[in-house]
Amino acid sequence: MENNTACELCDRVGGTLLWQDSACRVVLVGDTDYPGYCRVILNRHVKEMTDLSVAEREHFMSAVYAVEAALREVLHPDKVNLASLGNMTPHLHWHVIPRFKQDRHFPEPIWGKAQREGKPALAPEWQARLAESARSRLGPG
Amino acid sequence: MENNTACELCDRVGGTLLWQDSACRVVLVGDTDYPGYCRVILNRHVKEMTDLSVAEREHFMSAVYAVEAALREVLHPDKVNLASLGNMTPHLHWHVIPRFKQDRHFPEPIWGKAQREGKPALAPEWQARLAESARSRLGPG
Secondary structure, eight states, rough: OOOOOOOTTHHHHOSSEEESSSSEEEEEEEOOOOOTTTEEEEEEEEGGGGGHHHHHHHHHHHHHHHHHHOOOOOOOOOOOEEEEEEEESSSEEEEEEEEEESSSSSTSSSOOOOOOOOOOOOOOTHHHHHHHHHHHHOOOO | OOOOOHHHHHHSOEEEEEEEEEEEEEEOOOOOOOOTTTEEEHHHHHOGGGSSSSHHHHHHHHHHHHHHHHHHHHHSEEEEEEOOOOOSSOOOEEEEEOOOOSSSSTSOOSSSSOOOOOOOOOOOOOHHHHHHHHHHHHHHO
């Protein structure tokens, strides 16, 4: 596996691991304002989507869509935000963020100006249910 | 085509049109701080990627990757940012943003706090070259 010792996503899992296969992993970020916020992280140190082959892109994105579908099933967000930025950490990773009208930044991106206090109110057992739904969609890993 | 009369992306092209086919279109946003900033907009009014079929997702994303590749070829950005947010306009559209270390917000997302004045310095004829590169990658449309 290509590895960059100065890269935090090469060094660390990057959150609570929900699933992984040989190409990528899904983690729960653990953001207090955004409890359902997941990342899908490529295992290899690659910078841009167009540095991947078409088959690699499709596999990686199928994990992103599986996480989006699991978040929608379990949390019923008003919108899902998807983003691959990587300006600080140029190692491919997708932010998959369930957004709610009463969250801290809505309708702004979570990187924008806070709009209110924002109180996440999630159903009991959501984390176990999310992990189960994601794993059932992602396959054995 | 599904159309929502209250939606600005159903009503308007949304920028300078570079390319379109029956499923989606590519526009140059015209952002002063980010001259190469493009959007890839689905023609139908659909909210989330997981509302599309797998084939529709792949076609839509292939347009996003073609734009990323054209931006890399013509502008040589330090990083490309991809994002599907849609909190204000829940009609699928991808932001494809070439980022430079000296741009207004780097390394923050463009929705974050400005870091400096930011002076885009782009090669002459970049817009015509970008349109040509994008079209050659996207096909006849």
